[in-house]
C-alpha cells in the first residue's frame with residue numbers, strides 16, 4: 001500500500017487521502033471525496049469540464065497530480081457559493097440560460113469566476129481568452145456570454 | 158417576433174433543473190456509485206475487419222480483483238442489438254466489423270484491475286480486407302460484411318419524367334456534394350450504473366433517448382421479461398441522437414447479473430469515439446434544371462450513405478435524407494435514388510437533423526448554382542418555386558397545411574443581413590481594407606419533418622394526476638439531455654393549470670414510473686407534451702374542482718385550479734385580481750389529495766400525427782426554417798469566420814423562450830462545426846481523431862458576434878398540434894447558408910464539407926496577381 005498521504009484544503013475543509021502521488025486531482029475529488037460536480041470528459045486538458053480553482057487559479061483537474069496540489073487550497077463548484085444561496089456567477093448562469101445539459105457547467109462557472117476575479121469587467125477579447133479552454137456542445141455559448149456579461153455588471157457595481 | 162432575452166420578458170423562465178446544474182449537485186448517471194460496486198470495461202476489436210480465430214480468457218480470469226469475464230458464450234438471450242434490426246453483436250464470436258466491436262467485458266474491483274485484465278485476454282484474429290469506400294462496397298467482388306450483402310437500405314422515389322424534362326430546361330446544373338463524419342461530441346461520455354436488485358429485478362441507470370426501447374432490447378439480450386428491468390435514463394450530459402442506440406448497457410447489465418453486484422461503466426473519450434455513432438457521411442449527386450423564368454422543372458438525386466458496420470437507424474436516416482433532398486419546392490419531375498451501404502468505418506447512425514443536414518446542404522447549393530448560372534437573385538429563385546399552404550409534402554404525401562416556408566422566406570428577405578447583401582451588391586458597403594479579407598452573405602431554407610414518419614410506431618401520451626402527498630404529478634417517458642423538456646413541461650403545466658411550479662412533480666426518464674409515450678427524438682416531445690396536456694389538463698381540473706366543490710359547498714363551475722390549490726373564481730379575473738398576501742386557495746392540493754382518498758391518475762394515449770398516405774418515412778408535421786449569415790473569408794489562412802446570423806423559425810407558439818433560443822443557438826454552432834471543421838478522420842477503417850485535441854468542435858472564439866432569431870408563431874387557423882419541436886432545425890440550414898456566403902465573398906462554390914481551408918487560401922495567388930495586374 002502507498003504510504004503517501006495527500007493533504008489539501010478542499011472547499012475550506014481539510015482533506016486527507018491515502019493516495020498515489022500521481023493520482024489525478026479529478027479522481028481524488030470525484031471518487032475519494034464524492035465531489036462529483038467536477039466532471040471528466042476528455043481527460044487531456046482540452047475541454048475544461050474538470051476545471052477547479054487551485055489557490056484561486058483555474059486548472060484542469062484531470063491534468064493535476066496529487067503531489068502537485070498537496071497543501072494547496074482547492075475550490076470546486078460545490079464550494080463556490082457561501083452559505084445557502086448561489087454565487088453570483090451561478091445565479092447568472094441560471095437566469096441567462098448559460099447551460100443546457102449542464103455537463104460543462106461546473107467547469108465553465110469555475111472558469112468564469114476565475115476570469116472575473118482577474119478582470120471584473122472583461123473585454124470581449126478577455127472573455128474569449130478566459131473561456132477558450134472550456135468546451136460546451138449544447139449552448140453555442142450564447143447563454144454563457146449573456147451570463148458573463150450580466151455578472152460583469154454585478155462585479156463592477 | 159425577434160426572440161431574445163429582452164423580448165421574452167416575464168416569459169423567460171429559469172429551468173427547474175437549473176439550481177442543481179449550476180451548483181454541481183446534480184448526479185448524472187455516470188456520477189452514481191454504491192459501496193461494493195464493481196467496475197466494468199469492454200474489450201474492443203483491434204481490427205476494423207477480421208475473423209476471430211480464438212478467444213482465451215483464462216489469464217484474465219486469474220487476474221487480481223476480477224469478478225467476471227464475459228464473451229459471446231455468456232449471452233443468455235439474443236446476441237445482438239439494433240433499434241430496427243439487431244445485427245450488431247453484443248459480443249463478436251466469428252467476425253469483427255469495426256474497431257468498436259466488443260469481444261469481451263470484465264468486471265473487477267477497480268478500473269485499473271479491469272483494464273489490466275483486459276490486456277490479458279488473448280484474441281487471435283485473421284485480418285480481412287477492409288471496406289472503406291461505400292461505392293466500391295457495392296461492387297460485386299467487394300468483401301461482404303453481412304449475410305445479406307453490403308446494402309443496408311435503398312430508397313427510390315420518382316414523379317414525372319425527369320429525364321425528358323431536363324431537355325426543356327434552359328439551365329441545368331450538376332453537382333456532387335460530400336458531407337463529413339461529424340461526431341456528436343456530447344460532453345458526458347456513455348456510462349452508468351447497473352444494479353441487480355434483491356427482488357431479482359435489474360435497474361439500469363444509463364443514458365438513452367428511449368428508455369422503453371432500451372428495456373425491450375435488454376430483455377431480448379438478457380432473456381429476461383421486460384417488467385423485470387427498470388431503465389432510469391435521466392439526467393444526461395448531452396446526446397444529440399448519439400445515445401439513442403444501446404451502447405454500454407448490454408455489458409453493464411450482463412456483468413451485473415453475472416456477478417450479482419452493482420457494476421459501473423464509464424467510457425473514456427477514446428472508447429466513446431471508437432464505439433459510438435457518428436453522422437452518416439454522404440455523397441450526393443444532383444442534377445437540377447429550370448426554365449428561363451427560374452421555374453424548377455427537374456431534379457435528379459443520387460445519395461450514397463456510409464452507414465458503417467451496423468444498421469441501427471441507417472435505414473430511416475436515408476429515408477429522411479431522401480425526403481429532404483426535395484425540399485419545400487414545387488418541382489414537377491423528380492427522381493431520388495438513395496442507398497445506404499455497410500463499410501468498416503465505425504457505425505453511422507442517428508444525429509440531430511437525421512440525414513436532413515446532408516441533403517439540405519446539397520439541394521440548397523444546387524439552387525444557388527442555378528441562380529448564379531441564370532444571373533438571378535438566389536432568394537428570388539426560391540420564392541418562385543416555393544410550395545404553397547395546401548401543397549402535398551415532398552414525397553407527394555398529404556401533410557398538414559403550412560405557411561411556414563413562405564413565412565421564413567419573407568422573414569429572411571426582410572432581414573438586416575439580407576439587406577446588407579443587397580447593399581454589398583450595389584457597392585454601398587465598404588469592403589475590409591485588407592485585400593485578403595472578403596465578406597459575403599448567403600442564405601438557405603428548408604422544412605424539416607418531426608416525428609418518426611409513416612410506417613414507424615410513434616406512440617404519444619402521458620400521465621397527469623394528483624399524488625397522495627398533494628403534488629400535481631406529470632409523468633412522461635422523455636429524457637432530459639439538456640434540451641429542456643422538463644422546463645417546457647413545467648411552463649405548459651403552470652400556464653394551463655394556473656398552478657405554481659412548486660405544486661408540480663415532473664417525472665421523466667424512468668420506465669417504472671412513467672407511461673410509454675415514445676422516444677425523446679425527432680423533434681417530437683414538445684408536440685407530444687402539448688397534445689397530451691391539452692387532453693389531460695381539462696380532465697384533471699374538472700375532477701379537482703368537483704372534489705373541491707363537495708368540500709367547499711360551492712358549485713364546481715365557480716371553481717378553478719390555481720397556485721397552491723383550487724380557488725374561487727372571483728368575478729372578473731379569478732385569483733389573479735386578489736390581494737396576493739391574503740389570498741389563499743379554498744382548498745389546497747394536499748387537502749384535495751386527502752379528500753380524494755387515493756392518488757388520481759389520468760392517462761392520455763395517442764399516435765404522433767402521421768400522414769394518412771402510405772409513403773414510408775413521409776412526415777405530416779414540419780418546422781420551416783431559414784437562415785442568413787454574413788461571413789468573412791481570410792484568404793491568407795483559408796479560415797471562414799461567421800460575423801452575423803439570422804434564423805427564421807416557424808414552429809408555432811413559443812412555449813419556453815430560454816429553451817427555444819438555446820436550441821437555435823446551440824444547433825447553429827454545431828452546424829458551424831459541420832460546415833467548417835468537424836470530421837472524424839478514418840484511415841483504413843481506423844479512427845484517427847480520438848479526442849478533443851484532434852477533433853475540434855467550436856469554442857467560444859468561433860462564434861458569431863451577431864445572432865438573431867425570428868420566432869414566427871402564427872399557425873393556420875384551427876391548427877390542432879400547437880408548438881412544434883425546434884431541437885433540430887437550428888442545425889440544418891446553416892451549412893448551406895455559410896457556403897453560399899463564401900461563394901458570395903470569393904466566388905468559390907463549395908462541394909465538400911467541412912470547407913477546405915487549402916481550397917480557399919489557394920485562390921489568393923490568383924487574386925493578388927489580378928490586383929497587381931500581371932500579364
Ligand code: FES
Pocket residue numbers: 039040041042043044045046047048049050051060061062063
Ligand atoms: S476532462 Fe479535464 S480538460 Fe477535459
Ligand code: FES
Pocket residue numbers: 098099100101102103104105135136137138139344394395639
Ligand atoms: S451545457 Fe451541455 S455541454 Fe455545455
